[in-house]
Amino acid sequence: MKSIAVVGAGKIGVMIADLLSSTGDYTVTIVDQYEESLARVKLQVPAVETKQADASDQAQMEEILKDKFGVINCCPFNIGRTIATAAVAQGTHYFDLTEDVASTRVIKELAKESKTALVPQCGLAPGFISIVAYDLAKKFDTLHNVHMRVGALPRYPSNALKYNLTWSTDGLINEYLNPCEAIVNGKLREVPPLEELETFSLDGDDYEAFNTSGGLGTLCETLEGKVKNLNYRTVRYPGHRDLMKMLINDLGLGDRPDLLKDIMEASVPVTMQDVVLVFVNVSGTKNGMFVQETFARKVYSREINNTLRSAIQITTASGICAALDLMVEGKLPQKGFVRQEDICFADFIANRFGRNYMDNKNTVGSHDPKESEPSVKKIA
Numbered sequence: 585m586k587s588i589a590v591v592g593a594g595k596i597g598v599m600i601a602d603l604l605s606s607t608g609d610y611t612v613t614i615v616d617q618y619e620e621s622l623a624r625v626k627l628q629v630p631a632v633e634t635k636q637a638d639a640s641d642q643a644q645m646e647e648i649l650k651d652k653f654g655v656i657n658c659c660p661f662n663i664g665r666t667i668a669t670a671a672v673a674q675g676t677h678y679f680d681l682t683e684d685v686a687s688t689r690v691i692k693e694l695a696k697e698s699k700t701a702l703v704p705q706c707g708l709a710p711g712f713i714s715i716v717a718y719d720l721a722k723k724f725d726t727l728h729n730v731h732m733r734v735g736a737l738p739r740y741p742s743n744a745l746k747y748n749l750t751w752s753t754d755g756l757i758n759e760y761l762n763p764c765e766a767i768v769n770g771k772l773r774e775v776p777p778l779e780e781l782e783t784f785s786l787d788g789d790d791y792e793a794f795n796t797s798g799g800l801g802t803l804c805e806t807l808e809g810k811v812k813n814l815n816y817r818t819v820r821y822p823g824h825r826d827l828m829k830m831l832i833n834d835l836g837l838g839d840r841p842d843l844l845k846d847i848m849e850a851s852v853p854v855t856m857q858d859v860v861l862v863f864v865n866v867s868g869t870k871n872g873m874f875v876q877e878t879f880a881r882k883v884y885s886r887e888i889n890n891t892l893r894s895a896i897q898i899t900t901a902s903g904i905c906a907a908l909d910l911m912v913e914g915k916l917p918q919k920g921f922v923r924q925e926d927i928c929f930a931d932f933i934a935n936r937f938g939r940n941y942m943d944n945k946n947t948v949g950s951h952d953p954k955e956s957e958p959s960v961k962k963i964a
Contacts, residue, residue, distance in 0.1 A: 586912055589648055589676075590614045590632075591639050591667055592658030593621040596681065596751070598628055599893055599901040600656055603937060604908070605631045606889055615639065615648055628891065639663050645670035652676045654908055660754050661687045664704070665694075672698045677911055679904055681707040683759055683798030695921035701911060703922040706904040708860065708896070709734040709816070710801030711924055712932075712941060716879050717803060717864045719929035723877070724868035727811040732800065733793050733863040735819025736896040738855045739884070745828070746821035748855035750896040753845050759818070760828060761838055762797035765804045767814040772804055778829050780815075783822060786863065786880065793817035794825045802923045811868075819861050859884050860895040862941075881941060888940075898940050906938040 586609065590601050593616035604610040612632040616622050622634040637644040639659050649655055649670055654677040657667045661684035668691050671678035677700045682688060688704050695702040705711055713732050721730055738748040749756075763774040781794045799816035807814055832838035837847070860883045867876040885894045893901075907927060910916050915931050932938040 585609060585611055586653040587611045587651060588613070588908070589635075589652050589655045590658060591645075591655060592616060593618070593625050593634075594658060594752070595894070595897055596900050597656075597658035598625055599888075599897045600658065600905060601625065601632045602629045602889055602891070603901055603905050605629060607936070609912075613648070613652075640666050642666050642670050642673075646673050649674040649676045654679060654911065656904055656908070657681070660752070661758065665690050668694050668702060671700070671702070675700050677908075678702045678704075679706050679907055680704045681711070681900060681904060683707075683710060683755060685762070685765065685798055688802070692921045699919055701917055701919055701922050703907055703911070703916070705801045705924055706907045707900040708736070708862075708903060709799040709818075711903045712899065713799065713816070713862060713864065714801040714803050714924035715927050715929050715932055716862070717866065718806065718925035720864060720866040720877050720879060721807065721811070721868075723870070724866065724875075725870055727807070727866070727868040728813070728874070729865070729867045730803075730807065730811055730814045731865040732803075732816045733819050733861070733865075734799060734816075735791065735793075735861045736899075737819070737821065737859055737861065739857045739859050740855075741821055743852065744823075745852065746824050747852065748858070749848065749852050750855060750858045750894055751900070753849055757841050757844055757848075759796040759798050760832060761841065764795045764797045764816070765800055766795075766816075767804055767808060767811055770809075770812055772808050775815075778825055778832070780817070781825055782817070786861070787882070790822055791819050791861070792822045792825055793819045801925075803925060806923065806925055819863070856885050856892055856894045858895045860899045862899075883941060902937040902940040906932050906935040909935050909937060 588610050590597050593614050601612045601614045605612045613635050614625050614632050615635045615637050617638045640663050655671050657680035661682045664687040668678050691702050691704045713734050717732050736750045766775050775795050777795050779795050783792045796818040837844040862881045864879045883895045883899050
Protein backbone atom coordinates (compact mmCIF):
# COMPACT_ATOMS: atom_id res chain seq x y z
CA MET A 585 0.00 0.00 0.00
CA LYS A 586 1.42 3.38 -1.05
CA SER A 587 1.28 6.45 1.18
CA ILE A 588 0.15 9.62 -0.63
CA ALA A 589 -0.17 13.26 0.42
CA VAL A 590 -2.83 15.36 -1.29
CA VAL A 591 -2.13 19.05 -0.68
CA GLY A 592 -5.20 21.27 -0.99
CA ALA A 593 -8.65 20.34 0.31
CA GLY A 594 -10.72 21.95 -2.43
CA LYS A 595 -13.24 20.21 -4.69
CA ILE A 596 -10.57 18.47 -6.78
CA GLY A 597 -8.37 17.51 -3.84
CA VAL A 598 -11.26 15.93 -1.97
CA MET A 599 -12.30 13.87 -4.98
CA ILE A 600 -8.72 12.69 -5.56
CA ALA A 601 -8.54 11.59 -1.92
CA ASP A 602 -11.87 9.79 -2.30
CA LEU A 603 -10.85 7.97 -5.49
CA LEU A 604 -7.49 6.85 -4.12
CA SER A 605 -8.63 5.81 -0.65
CA SER A 606 -11.62 3.84 -2.00
CA THR A 607 -9.31 1.48 -3.92
CA GLY A 608 -7.67 0.08 -0.81
CA ASP A 609 -4.28 0.48 -2.51
CA TYR A 610 -3.41 3.89 -1.06
CA THR A 611 -3.34 5.53 2.34
CA VAL A 612 -4.09 9.22 1.90
CA THR A 613 -3.22 12.25 4.01
CA ILE A 614 -4.95 15.42 2.85
CA VAL A 615 -3.22 18.67 3.81
CA ASP A 616 -4.68 22.17 4.05
CA GLN A 617 -3.97 25.30 6.07
CA TYR A 618 -7.63 25.82 7.02
CA GLU A 619 -9.19 23.74 9.79
CA GLU A 620 -12.72 24.23 8.42
CA SER A 621 -11.67 22.79 5.05
CA LEU A 622 -10.24 19.71 6.73
CA ALA A 623 -13.41 19.30 8.79
CA ARG A 624 -15.43 19.16 5.55
CA VAL A 625 -13.02 16.54 4.20
CA LYS A 626 -13.64 14.24 7.18
CA LEU A 627 -17.38 14.47 6.58
CA GLN A 628 -17.01 13.53 2.90
CA VAL A 629 -14.09 11.08 3.01
CA PRO A 630 -13.77 9.76 6.57
CA ALA A 631 -11.15 7.15 5.60
CA VAL A 632 -8.42 9.72 4.95
CA GLU A 633 -6.07 11.31 7.46
CA THR A 634 -6.02 15.11 7.64
CA LYS A 635 -3.12 17.41 8.48
CA GLN A 636 -3.19 21.17 9.00
CA ALA A 637 -0.15 22.87 7.46
CA ASP A 638 0.89 25.82 5.32
CA ALA A 639 1.81 24.53 1.84
CA SER A 640 3.93 27.62 1.21
CA ASP A 641 6.24 26.65 4.11
CA GLN A 642 8.88 24.29 2.73
CA ALA A 643 9.95 22.99 6.14
CA GLN A 644 6.38 21.98 6.96
CA MET A 645 6.02 20.29 3.59
CA GLU A 646 9.26 18.35 4.00
CA GLU A 647 8.10 17.06 7.37
CA ILE A 648 4.77 15.90 5.91
CA LEU A 649 6.39 14.24 2.89
CA LYS A 650 8.73 12.01 4.93
CA ASP A 651 8.22 8.40 3.79
CA LYS A 652 5.51 9.38 1.28
CA PHE A 653 5.57 7.63 -2.10
CA GLY A 654 3.96 10.59 -3.83
CA VAL A 655 2.49 14.05 -3.34
CA ILE A 656 -0.38 15.46 -5.37
CA ASN A 657 -0.41 19.25 -5.47
CA CYS A 658 -3.93 20.70 -5.77
CA CYS A 659 -2.93 24.20 -4.61
CA PRO A 660 -2.85 27.44 -6.63
CA PHE A 661 -0.09 27.52 -9.25
CA ASN A 662 2.12 29.94 -7.31
CA ILE A 663 2.76 27.36 -4.54
CA GLY A 664 4.03 24.61 -6.85
CA ARG A 665 7.71 25.42 -6.46
CA THR A 666 7.66 25.03 -2.67
CA ILE A 667 5.87 21.67 -2.74
CA ALA A 668 8.00 20.34 -5.60
CA THR A 669 11.22 21.40 -3.84
CA ALA A 670 10.10 19.62 -0.67
CA ALA A 671 9.26 16.50 -2.73
CA VAL A 672 12.72 16.46 -4.32
CA ALA A 673 14.35 16.87 -0.90
CA GLN A 674 12.41 13.92 0.53
CA GLY A 675 12.63 11.61 -2.49
CA THR A 676 8.88 11.79 -3.13
CA HIS A 677 7.26 11.58 -6.55
CA TYR A 678 5.50 14.87 -7.41
CA PHE A 679 2.27 15.38 -9.39
CA ASP A 680 0.28 18.56 -10.04
CA LEU A 681 -2.57 20.03 -12.10
CA THR A 682 -1.05 23.37 -13.09
CA GLU A 683 -1.72 25.07 -16.40
CA ASP A 684 0.79 27.81 -15.54
CA VAL A 685 3.69 27.80 -17.99
CA ALA A 686 6.18 29.55 -15.69
CA SER A 687 5.50 27.11 -12.82
CA THR A 688 6.10 24.15 -15.12
CA ARG A 689 9.44 25.59 -16.24
CA VAL A 690 10.53 25.85 -12.59
CA ILE A 691 9.52 22.22 -11.95
CA LYS A 692 11.42 21.12 -15.05
CA GLU A 693 14.58 22.71 -13.65
CA LEU A 694 14.08 21.02 -10.26
CA ALA A 695 13.67 17.67 -12.02
CA LYS A 696 17.23 17.80 -13.38
CA GLU A 697 18.66 16.94 -9.96
CA SER A 698 15.77 14.82 -8.70
CA LYS A 699 16.05 11.11 -7.87
CA THR A 700 12.28 10.78 -8.21
CA ALA A 701 9.79 11.82 -10.88
CA LEU A 702 8.17 15.23 -11.23
CA VAL A 703 4.97 14.98 -13.27
CA PRO A 704 3.20 18.33 -13.70
CA GLN A 705 0.07 19.17 -15.71
CA CYS A 706 -1.79 15.92 -14.95
CA GLY A 707 -5.36 17.19 -15.28
CA LEU A 708 -7.60 17.75 -18.27
CA ALA A 709 -5.91 20.54 -20.24
CA PRO A 710 -3.01 20.26 -19.98
CA GLY A 711 -3.11 16.58 -19.22
CA PHE A 712 -5.47 14.22 -20.97
CA ILE A 713 -5.72 16.49 -24.03
CA SER A 714 -1.93 16.22 -24.53
CA ILE A 715 -2.01 12.42 -24.19
CA VAL A 716 -4.72 12.17 -26.86
CA ALA A 717 -3.11 14.66 -29.24
CA TYR A 718 0.31 13.03 -29.10
CA ASP A 719 -1.17 9.56 -29.53
CA LEU A 720 -2.88 10.70 -32.74
CA ALA A 721 0.09 12.74 -33.97
CA LYS A 722 2.71 9.99 -33.70
CA LYS A 723 0.71 7.79 -36.10
CA PHE A 724 1.35 10.22 -38.99
CA ASP A 725 4.34 10.23 -41.33
CA THR A 726 4.25 14.03 -41.50
CA LEU A 727 2.10 16.46 -39.52
CA HIS A 728 0.18 19.43 -40.85
CA ASN A 729 -2.25 20.63 -38.15
CA VAL A 730 -2.80 19.61 -34.53
CA HIS A 731 -5.84 21.41 -33.10
CA MET A 732 -6.83 20.87 -29.46
CA ARG A 733 -10.13 22.14 -28.03
CA VAL A 734 -11.42 21.70 -24.47
CA GLY A 735 -14.33 23.23 -22.58
CA ALA A 736 -15.77 22.80 -19.09
CA LEU A 737 -19.28 24.16 -19.51
CA PRO A 738 -22.57 24.40 -17.59
CA ARG A 739 -25.25 22.17 -19.06
CA TYR A 740 -27.89 24.82 -18.39
CA PRO A 741 -26.34 28.30 -18.88
CA SER A 742 -28.64 31.04 -17.65
CA ASN A 743 -26.56 34.23 -17.34
CA ALA A 744 -25.08 36.66 -19.86
CA LEU A 745 -21.64 35.02 -19.63
CA LYS A 746 -23.27 31.64 -20.42
CA TYR A 747 -20.91 30.23 -17.82
CA ASN A 748 -20.81 28.87 -14.29
CA LEU A 749 -17.78 28.35 -12.09
CA THR A 750 -16.76 24.71 -12.17
CA TRP A 751 -13.11 24.84 -11.05
CA SER A 752 -10.41 27.18 -9.72
CA THR A 753 -11.23 30.85 -10.31
CA ASP A 754 -7.52 31.67 -9.99
CA GLY A 755 -6.71 29.17 -12.72
CA LEU A 756 -9.50 30.46 -14.96
CA ILE A 757 -8.31 34.06 -14.72
CA ASN A 758 -4.68 33.03 -15.18
CA GLU A 759 -5.40 31.30 -18.48
CA TYR A 760 -7.42 34.32 -19.71
CA LEU A 761 -4.57 36.76 -18.96
CA ASN A 762 -1.28 35.11 -19.94
CA PRO A 763 0.30 34.69 -23.39
CA CYS A 764 -0.37 31.40 -25.16
CA GLU A 765 2.13 29.16 -26.92
CA ALA A 766 1.45 27.96 -30.45
CA ILE A 767 3.28 26.77 -33.54
CA VAL A 768 2.29 28.86 -36.55
CA ASN A 769 3.63 27.97 -40.00
CA GLY A 770 6.33 25.87 -38.39
CA LYS A 771 7.52 28.53 -35.93
CA LEU A 772 7.04 28.58 -32.17
CA ARG A 773 5.23 31.77 -31.18
CA GLU A 774 3.41 33.41 -28.33
CA VAL A 775 -0.12 34.50 -29.24
CA PRO A 776 -2.45 36.69 -27.16
CA PRO A 777 -5.19 35.17 -24.99
CA LEU A 778 -8.88 35.65 -25.90
CA GLU A 779 -7.99 36.05 -29.59
CA GLU A 780 -8.33 33.96 -32.78
CA LEU A 781 -12.01 33.35 -32.14
CA GLU A 782 -13.73 30.56 -34.04
CA THR A 783 -17.22 29.13 -33.90
CA PHE A 784 -18.30 25.57 -34.51
CA SER A 785 -21.20 23.16 -34.10
CA LEU A 786 -20.82 19.72 -32.58
CA ASP A 787 -23.54 17.18 -31.86
CA GLY A 788 -26.21 19.82 -32.52
CA ASP A 789 -24.81 22.48 -30.16
CA ASP A 790 -23.09 25.77 -31.05
CA TYR A 791 -19.78 26.73 -29.45
CA GLU A 792 -16.95 29.23 -29.73
CA ALA A 793 -13.25 28.70 -29.06
CA PHE A 794 -10.38 31.12 -28.45
CA ASN A 795 -6.77 31.19 -27.27
CA THR A 796 -6.04 30.59 -23.59
CA SER A 797 -2.76 29.94 -21.83
CA GLY A 798 -1.27 26.65 -20.72
CA GLY A 799 -3.49 24.05 -22.37
CA LEU A 800 -0.76 22.74 -24.68
CA GLY A 801 1.46 21.67 -21.82
CA THR A 802 4.85 20.70 -23.26
CA LEU A 803 3.58 19.72 -26.73
CA CYS A 804 5.04 22.82 -28.40
CA GLU A 805 8.50 21.74 -27.31
CA THR A 806 7.85 18.10 -28.23
CA LEU A 807 6.44 18.78 -31.71
CA GLU A 808 8.49 21.85 -32.69
CA GLY A 809 10.03 21.20 -36.10
CA LYS A 810 7.57 18.36 -36.76
CA VAL A 811 4.24 20.15 -37.26
CA LYS A 812 3.12 23.13 -39.32
CA ASN A 813 0.39 24.41 -36.99
CA LEU A 814 -0.28 23.48 -33.37
CA ASN A 815 -2.73 25.34 -31.15
CA TYR A 816 -4.99 25.01 -28.12
CA ARG A 817 -8.26 26.88 -27.58
CA THR A 818 -10.80 26.90 -24.78
CA VAL A 819 -14.41 26.14 -25.70
CA ARG A 820 -17.31 28.27 -24.44
CA TYR A 821 -20.87 29.06 -25.51
CA PRO A 822 -21.11 31.90 -28.08
CA GLY A 823 -20.79 35.39 -26.62
CA HIS A 824 -18.67 34.52 -23.59
CA ARG A 825 -15.37 35.66 -25.09
CA ASP A 826 -16.63 39.16 -25.94
CA LEU A 827 -17.90 39.78 -22.42
CA MET A 828 -14.65 38.56 -20.86
CA LYS A 829 -12.65 40.84 -23.16
CA MET A 830 -14.81 43.74 -22.04
CA LEU A 831 -14.20 42.96 -18.36
CA ILE A 832 -10.48 42.25 -18.72
CA ASN A 833 -9.46 44.84 -21.33
CA ASP A 834 -12.06 47.61 -21.51
CA LEU A 835 -12.77 47.80 -17.76
CA GLY A 836 -9.14 47.09 -16.84
CA LEU A 837 -9.86 44.14 -14.54
CA GLY A 838 -7.00 42.26 -16.15
CA ASP A 839 -4.72 44.58 -14.15
CA ARG A 840 -6.70 43.80 -10.97
CA PRO A 841 -7.07 40.01 -10.97
CA ASP A 842 -7.95 39.84 -7.27
CA LEU A 843 -10.90 42.16 -7.84
CA LEU A 844 -11.97 40.19 -10.92
CA LYS A 845 -11.88 37.01 -8.83
CA ASP A 846 -14.01 38.60 -6.10
CA ILE A 847 -16.56 39.80 -8.65
CA MET A 848 -16.81 36.45 -10.40
CA GLU A 849 -17.09 34.41 -7.21
CA ALA A 850 -19.77 36.77 -5.86
CA SER A 851 -21.77 36.90 -9.09
CA VAL A 852 -21.24 33.68 -11.08
CA PRO A 853 -22.74 30.61 -9.39
CA VAL A 854 -20.96 27.29 -9.01
CA THR A 855 -22.68 24.35 -10.68
CA MET A 856 -22.34 20.59 -10.42
CA GLN A 857 -24.41 20.14 -13.59
CA ASP A 858 -21.67 20.51 -16.15
CA VAL A 859 -20.20 18.88 -19.23
CA VAL A 860 -16.58 18.60 -20.31
CA LEU A 861 -15.98 18.63 -24.06
CA VAL A 862 -12.71 17.24 -25.44
CA PHE A 863 -11.94 17.61 -29.14
CA VAL A 864 -8.65 16.91 -30.96
CA ASN A 865 -8.19 17.16 -34.73
CA VAL A 866 -4.93 16.06 -36.40
CA SER A 867 -4.13 16.19 -40.11
CA GLY A 868 -1.07 15.14 -42.09
CA THR A 869 0.20 12.43 -44.39
CA LYS A 870 0.03 8.66 -44.02
CA ASN A 871 1.41 6.38 -46.72
CA GLY A 872 1.50 9.30 -49.15
CA MET A 873 -2.12 10.38 -48.53
CA PHE A 874 -3.27 13.60 -46.82
CA VAL A 875 -5.65 12.44 -44.07
CA GLN A 876 -7.32 13.64 -40.87
CA GLU A 877 -8.10 11.88 -37.59
CA THR A 878 -10.37 13.17 -34.84
CA PHE A 879 -11.07 12.33 -31.20
CA ALA A 880 -14.16 13.73 -29.47
CA ARG A 881 -15.73 13.14 -26.07
CA LYS A 882 -18.33 14.65 -23.80
CA VAL A 883 -18.11 13.72 -20.12
CA TYR A 884 -21.00 14.59 -17.80
CA SER A 885 -21.38 14.99 -14.05
CA ARG A 886 -22.52 11.85 -12.26
CA GLU A 887 -22.39 10.00 -8.97
CA ILE A 888 -19.12 8.31 -8.01
CA ASN A 889 -18.85 6.50 -4.68
CA ASN A 890 -22.41 7.66 -3.88
CA THR A 891 -21.48 11.34 -4.24
CA LEU A 892 -22.45 13.65 -7.12
CA ARG A 893 -19.27 14.83 -8.83
CA SER A 894 -19.02 17.49 -11.52
CA ALA A 895 -17.58 16.62 -14.92
CA ILE A 896 -14.55 18.81 -14.31
CA GLN A 897 -13.93 17.05 -10.97
CA ILE A 898 -14.22 13.65 -12.66
CA THR A 899 -11.93 14.43 -15.58
CA THR A 900 -9.31 16.32 -13.57
CA ALA A 901 -9.13 13.91 -10.64
CA SER A 902 -9.20 10.84 -12.91
CA GLY A 903 -6.28 12.18 -14.94
CA ILE A 904 -3.94 12.68 -12.02
CA CYS A 905 -4.99 9.46 -10.26
CA ALA A 906 -4.32 7.51 -13.47
CA ALA A 907 -0.85 9.08 -13.71
CA LEU A 908 -0.13 8.03 -10.12
CA ASP A 909 -1.35 4.48 -10.79
CA LEU A 910 0.85 4.21 -13.89
CA MET A 911 3.84 5.44 -11.89
CA VAL A 912 3.21 2.74 -9.27
CA GLU A 913 2.92 0.12 -12.03
CA GLY A 914 6.28 1.17 -13.49
CA LYS A 915 4.73 2.39 -16.75
CA LEU A 916 6.20 5.90 -16.39
CA PRO A 917 9.81 7.07 -15.93
CA GLN A 918 10.71 6.80 -12.26
CA LYS A 919 12.88 9.93 -12.13
CA GLY A 920 13.27 13.32 -13.73
CA PHE A 921 10.74 15.44 -15.62
CA VAL A 922 7.82 13.45 -17.03
CA ARG A 923 5.70 14.99 -19.79
CA GLN A 924 2.05 14.14 -20.33
CA GLU A 925 2.96 12.86 -23.79
CA ASP A 926 5.20 10.29 -22.07
CA ILE A 927 1.97 8.63 -20.90
CA CYS A 928 0.74 5.96 -23.33
CA PHE A 929 -2.88 6.59 -24.33
CA ALA A 930 -3.68 2.85 -24.32
CA ASP A 931 -2.28 2.50 -20.79
CA PHE A 932 -4.21 5.55 -19.61
CA ILE A 933 -7.55 4.39 -21.01
CA ALA A 934 -7.07 0.85 -19.68
CA ASN A 935 -6.44 2.27 -16.20
CA ARG A 936 -9.26 2.09 -13.63
CA PHE A 937 -9.30 5.89 -13.30
CA GLY A 938 -8.62 6.71 -16.95
CA ARG A 939 -11.72 4.72 -17.95
CA ASN A 940 -13.85 7.56 -16.58
CA TYR A 941 -13.12 9.36 -19.86
CA MET A 942 -14.35 6.55 -22.07
CA ASP A 943 -17.81 5.56 -20.89
CA ASN A 944 -19.85 4.96 -24.07
CA LYS A 945 -22.70 7.18 -22.95
CA ASN A 946 -20.26 10.12 -22.91
CA THR A 947 -19.29 9.72 -26.57
CA VAL A 948 -20.13 12.62 -28.85
CA GLY A 949 -22.37 11.80 -31.80
CA SER A 950 -22.16 8.01 -31.95
CA HIS A 951 -20.36 4.99 -30.54
CA ASP A 952 -17.31 5.92 -32.62
CA PRO A 953 -16.16 9.43 -31.59
CA LYS A 954 -14.30 9.84 -34.88
CA GLU A 955 -17.64 10.08 -36.68
CA SER A 956 -18.43 13.45 -35.06
CA GLU A 957 -16.97 16.26 -37.15
CA PRO A 958 -17.48 19.93 -36.26
CA SER A 959 -18.15 22.71 -38.72
CA VAL A 960 -15.59 25.39 -37.80
CA LYS A 961 -15.52 29.02 -38.86
CA LYS A 962 -12.76 31.41 -37.83
CA ILE A 963 -14.27 34.84 -37.22
CA ALA A 964 -11.59 36.90 -35.44
